[in-house]
Amino acid sequence: MNQMTLGSAVGGDAPTAEATRRVPGEPGVWIFLFGDMVVFGVFFATFMYQRSLAPELFDQSRHTLSINIGLTNTLILLTSSLFVVTAVRAIRNSQRRAAQALLAGALVCGLAFVGFKAIEYTAKVSQGHVPTENNFYLYFFILTGLHLFHVLIGVAVLIVLLTQARRTELSVTRMAFVEGGACFWHLVDLLWIVLFPLLYLVS
Amino acid sequence: MTLSLLRARSTFVWLALVAVTIVSWAVGADHGVGSGIAVVVLALAAIKVRFVGLDFMELRNAPLLLRGAFEAYWITLWVVLAGMYLWL
């Protein structure tokens, strides 16, 4: 049942006889992931629409954001995703210890993201920037808040993945859950990859 | 053992993503309202989305329907957001 296709193969697009196409996780997961991606797409577009109604206000407010925290958080999430995808490969190769270490690393990254977010929110509020200040800050807090909600769910998922990584062998269903959970974490990363430039750079 | 695991495509992709992130930040941090730079920054974001999907979510080897849907997603995202930025 364990396919050799992915793992450490570099340049995996070559149509060799072994490279069968498979759905990461299971098909059902993608209903949820795509659904979330599409709805967040609508949120992004809504933000752009609101920006078009007051571009100077948005640009002005954008400059009051802590761009360094935003950048740091982006790099943190990217790194956590690397840890997660490597951990999944480790689980496939039955390298339990490595997988657990990598997932723990990803978990630390996730908690660091939450920590920095808390610092950022506190800093903004103490500078007088609250959601009711103007449309930019309203959407800033709502979009990052919704994303943070996803991060918290993701942290819970990572903890569950950690428990799964301790098993010596995983059934097909459990492996599908592990891959699906990993994809959810990558979704959290993906959404932030759009949110960071959208809120901090482009507004 | 962890080191050998990291000698893989996903690590190279990560390095590229980090580099692109820093470039977007340097380029986009101060560009004023309504400039073309924003379109570039959004394009860079869309490309990053693509690589997270293909190499982290492992969609590169997914059935064509799923992969196609994902490619359509990031392209649509960029077109719609850049379009709204430029023309609204």
Next chain:
Amino acid sequence: MHVKIEKASIWLGLGMTAAFMVMFWFIAGVIPPLNPNDTAEQTAQIYTDRHLRMQIGFALMIFFAYLYAPFFAVLSRQVRRIEGYWGAMSVTQILLSVTFPFGFSLCSVFAALAAYRPERDPDVTQALNDVFWFIFVGLVGPLITQVIIVALATFIDKREVPSFPRWFGYFNIWYAVLGVPGCAIYLFKTGPLAWNGIFAFWIPLTVFLIWIIVTAVVLLKATDIEAAERERAVAERTWEPAA
């Protein structure tokens, strides 16, 4: 016979949803929603202008909202099938299903009240209007809890022919996540999280409509699966636990 009744219950849920849209959109005109930022006078004016439409629309909803019950009864039964007996999950489904029609009928009582006496103090009308939206848009907990339980049930269903396909579990999680923002309306009068906002109203409404259609389709299939299982049980003379 059982199968016919169950399927009729499912279709009734769909029909009720269509009726809800007609009642709230075309008759009462509360979709698109009123503006929480309106003054009491403005709100009272809307209720005065449309009072007959609103009274009729809300009266219909108050009467018919309970026709949602059979749909949720079937949903609860399917969860019971997965659980194997009337356990915590399926009984919770029933308990939360009790509150579901109230999410439509109770709020309608307040709105009908608001339209009932156009000559009254606008502040009172505004307060009654606020209660309508607070219940209609803001009370998201029951349904979200229900769908999370359905998702959980889908994932733990280890039988050979499961009642619900696995993607349905993920679908319910998607619905739950998107329905949550509705609870924020108590804090906002404008913006996307106000009761007329895109995050708190339009998206939850859209995903609710999608959810009920998808769930109806899945339930219809599940009813057939259960019917086949029942026939097999009769043939093999095996009995299911009574409760």
